[in-house]
Amino acid sequence: MLRAAAYLLAATAMASAASAKPAGPAPDLARAIAADDLAGARAALTTGANPNAVFGYGETALARAVETQDAAMVSLLLGHGAKPDTADARGFTPLILACERGNAEIVSALLDAKASVNTAAPDGTTPLAVCARFSKPATVSRMLALGAKTGAADGRGQTPLMWAASSGNVEAMAALLKAGAQIDRTTGAGFTPLFFAIKSGVPAATQLLLDAGADVAHRGPENTGALQLALYQKNWPAAAMLIERGAADLTERDRNGNQPLHAAAAGGDGELVALLLEKGADPNGLTGPSRITWVTEANFGMPPPPVPPTPPLLTAAEHGQADAMKILADAGADKAFVAENGNNVVVAAAHSHSPIALEQALAMAPDANVADAQGNTPLHVLLMGGFHSDLRAMFSVLARHGARTDIPNEKGLTAAQFAEKGLTVVREAYQQAFADTASPMVAVSHD
Template structure:
């Protein structure tokens, strides 16, 4: 993704010499120091006096920064105008290879950009990484500055060292207006960076649905695959840019079956995110409400101090994903669309156990309406009450305990390790134990084990 190519700089203070200097050069250094101090203080009168006394407007200051660049960073148009009037060079380059125009674009000051352009700053001069002022303006500055640079001959499709164009920088910022302007200036919407991203991917990551729309209307390739074979729709799901995902699905050509790096189809990701309109659209387009997740392609690295990676998740349908995430409206939409409420995963988890593992009382109630057994157990004998008690304290815990009690949850059912929910409560946090005791009272007295009917 585009990143700020220009590091923040230390504000310059006094340039008084720290070491003894030759007497012959001391007056000149003093004048230079006066000018630097004036710029740092935004004192135009002092700067004018320093220049009148012989300060050189092009003599590098600390870090090889020019007085003009320093004035640009302080965002003082009057100071910039004064330096330019006294012969400051608009195309001087600092130690990082940056020009005052590039800095002005980064700071986003339209007035200063205009001043530098009027002073014949080179709009095509690139930084050390090939980034043009136009690219920086496209991300940070008002759209008017982008238009001004284009009018002065900046190339709309210039490519930097990463293969990024100004259009990508504008898309990354979610600046739909700048994207439209660059497209009208012949920027190509399907350029691909060295890493494999197109402008559409940057727009999706920005969170701006309008920028995505502008690019799609201009012919952006929604079928392009980025790194790890990631599609634009999958990226929209990763970024929770639901409106962008909706546009991509509405326009067709989206693969509803392919699984992403997490092993999820689009419907799983939408169900987890809780966007009911998107879930409804995916179902209408033919997404399988009972489609299962596949194995994750994420390579986990185990470190001694951080335990083991999470166990693999068995094939899971969207309904269980939504239940775990507490997405009640999505749960109802999936069932209405044909999701099987009786599904049981390979590890014995059903919709009630999935909901109990989350922190939503409403989802637990909805799950019990679909599969009314509060004492269902997974392959390890874990019941919903085990999960709720063992999940720690959270705002929904008391209500979840009351729901399970109302549905006949038994606090003395032991799991495969011989532990009951009552024992979990007794050995857990004081707040959890108090909430548990309020609901179950003496019914929750610990026992070593009990037979399951």
């Protein structure tokens, strides 16, 4: 009886405590906002629902309305007294959330309601920074007019100008520069707005900063220059702008050991290759040692072997860039060059996936049976490289140029033996090509 009485008292106490808790948000409002049901939300607010209600996971009603991307829903809540600066459980204000979504009408509604333009997220990210990346330039201009700070940086040191540059938001960048944003400010890692603009891939963003006087000599992480970054990112227009301005040493090697001409040859942008040659790049310049430190786990893998000094022509051939090969050859590249590992232009082209590059290489150095330092011929290279869509066409190129199947490498294995032991699809492509050597030649430009 005593135990039953104790249970009864405990249950009564719990019921009293539950009734004493403030009533939670009206579920009808939560459902209406989530469903973008404007009429339902209006009815809920009219019947007493709290416009500043906090739903699950600390989400405010206004934050949930922002997520609907319905400007009318946001305006409805603001009109019923929703506070525009109440942050959610993660510390994000509705204005930051709206800027991330990029809906200028919703951002405008929040600004009309006096939302703070300088209340930052926990990591220091301001609404201006987020809008500079995701929203319209007019929104950025309005926030600046309301006193948003151009120099406020987040935890990584990124300013609103860097955020705008990262997405190539050129008009927003221009507005920020006009408002006094620092053009050469650096993050803790060493990136400037120019580096973010190059990374964006939007040529006009790079052009804007260069025209505004950005420091082209700045060095980022690992002593990376602006031109090297543009080449890493395959942003050929930005690279061309920097080269035209004489912004880099064309003989300098990057962390991979490549000079700018090697990187351009690998990328295959003919105009950039031609520009570098015009500006004095050496068509026979050699790569240097890589500065990259490879980290491998025991029994998991091996770092790639060091690459011997290599000219741009072999780099272009290995990447299948036939147009770049032709431009380099016309500029005086040594077509007979042989690297320390025995690679020449034909062996290099055999590593590509381009029958046109292989045909071009054989036009420059007409020997389909040349071997590298391990005795591997171009045919060995193809057979060891696995299957790809142009494999049969490359086999056909070698077959037409007299490639032999019976030459052993230093391990005593011939191409025919490799084919017999290899993948079925590779063997079939090999057999089909060498059974029919009368296929039409690939059209290329011969010297």
